[in-house]
Amino acid sequence: MSAVIIQEFALVIILVTNDDGINSTGLKTLANAMGEIGDVFVVAPDRQRSAVGLSVTLDQPLRIENLGNKKYSVNGMPADCIELALHKLMQVPPDLIISGINHGQNIGYDIYHSGTVGAAIVGTMFGIPSIAISIANSSHKIHYETAGKVAIKVVQTVVEKGLPKGTLLNVNVPNLPYSKIKGIDVTRHCNATYDIEIHDRKDPRGKDYYWVGGAFQLCGDHSKTDLEAINNGKVSVTPLHLDLTDYNMMKMMSDWFTNSH
Numbered sequence: 001m002s003a004v005i006i007q008e009f010a011l012v013i014i015l016v017t018n019d020d021g022i023n024s025t026g027l028k029t030l031a032n033a034m035g036e037i038g039d040v041f042v043v044a045p046d047r048q049r050s051a052v053g054l055s056v057t058l059d060q061p062l063r064i065e066n067l068g069n070k071k072y073s074v075n076g077m078p079a080d081c082i083e084l085a086l087h088k089l090m091q092v093p094p095d096l097i098i099s100g101i102n103h104g105q106n107i108g109y110d111i112y113h114s115g116t117v118g119a120a121i122v123g124t125m126f127g128i129p130s131i132a133i134s135i136a137n138s139s140h141k142i143h144y145e146t147a148g149k150v151a152i153k154v155v156q157t158v159v160e161k162g163l164p165k166g167t168l169l170n171v172n173v174p175n176l177p178y179s180k181i182k183g184i185d186v187t188r189h190c191n192a193t194y195d196i197e198i199h200d201r202k203d204p205r206g207k208d209y210y211w212v213g214g215a216f217q218l219c220g221d222h223s224k225t226d227l228e229a230i231n232n233g234k235v236s237v238t239p240l241h242l243d244l245t246d247y248n249m250m251k252m253m254s255d256w257f258t259n260s261h
Contacts, residue, residue, distance in 0.1 A: 012038035012159055015094035015123070017081045018102065019049045019115025022073040026101030026144055030133070031071075033148035034098065037155060041094060043085040045115075046073040050102075052115040054079050054122065064089070078119035086126055096155060097123035100133035101147040105172045107226040108192030111240065117170055124168040124242055129158055131169045136230050138175040146181065147173040150235050153184075166243060172226050172236040182233040189238050190225035193217055 014034045018027045022044040034040045046065065057076040064084060065073045072089060074081050078099065086093060099119035106114040116132045123130030131154060135147040150173050158169070170189070174181065194214035201209050222228050229236035 012096060012155075013090075013092060013094045014038040014040050014155070015082070015085055015090070015097045015128075016040055016042045017044050017078055017085070017097070017099050017119045019045065019052065019078045019099070019119065020103055021045050021048050022067070022071075024103070025142070026103055026135070026147070029144040029148045030098065030101045030151055033151050034155065037152055038095075040070065041085065041090055042071040043081045043089060044073060045078060045081060046075050049077055049115050051113045052077050052079075052118065053113050054118040055115075056080055056083070078115040079122045082119050082122040082126070086128075094128060096158065097128050097130040098133060098151060098155060099123075099131070100171075101144055101151070101173075102132070102134035103137075103142065104134060105136045105226075105230060106132065106134045106170060107172055107230070107236070108190045110192075111170060111189060117168075117240075120168045120170070121240075121242065124166060127165065129163045129168075131155065131158065131171060133171040133173065135173045136175040140175070143175055143177055146176060146178040149178050150181070150184075154237065166241055168240050168242075170226070170236075170238045170240050172230050172238075174230045174233050174235070176233060180233060181235060184235040184237060185224075185229040187224055187226045187229050187236045187238050189240075190222045190227040191220045192222070192227060 016031045016034055020026055027044055031040050031042050055077045056079045063075045099116045102116040106117050111117045120130040120132040133151050154171055195217040196214040199211040203209055226236035226238050
């Protein structure tokens with residue numbers, strides 16, 4: 001499978017986005033880190049857009065605010081930001097897209113909800129090497145600077161090695177000082193989701209409303225997974241692919257509908 005190789009002889013153009021919003025510390029840290037190795041263009045939502053996945057805005061006009069220094073905010077979703085950046089704002093397409101630094105890990109089945117990962121998926125759909133990067137949750141100080149340094153390492157590696165078409169990287173960083181990071185593992189995503197709880201409430205007028213919550217729930221073996229890596233103080237790098245087809249199941253189903261009309 002051929003890889004998309006980024007030409008190293010020119011300054012690398014890097015598009016930075018996120019789902020935590022234009023003013024988030026994670027975005028600022030990531031943009032500054034990318035500025036050490038490339039020409040940075042920032043397009044991000046104007047507010048918090050966590051857990052919107054691949055959503056795009058179809059029911060209202062999108063508005064762009066130019067904040068100067070190749071930095072823009074959009075009143076839409078992370079996916080909108082990628083599409084506007086590529087098809088409206090950037091005269092030259094980026095060599096690479098990186099989304100983050102998300103406040104909170106995106107492991108297991110989080111990848112299907114995450115706006116951070118969603119932005120990287122959209123970038124990959126358009127044929128651009130794309131990375132999502134997140135840092136683990138903590139009640140203590142968030143070490144965004146650690147994730148920024150990890151981002152530099154991962155981006156430099158992708159520039160050198162390239163990525164196969166249709167493949168993106170999902171990076172999760174333990175919330176530790178950089179000196180405490182024990183290495184980088186290439187992983188699979190764990191089989192983990194949430195034990196969903198629906199909390200019933202009533203507003204002051206007696207009308208029902210609901211909060212959706214739930215505890216993180218691990219299912220099955222988690223060896224060589226993103227969860228195991230960050231629990232062991234290591235960075236997790238998980239290659240994901242756009243093609244969700246279950247090819248083994250295709251073979252098993254080959255005669256299921258042979259006589260169907």
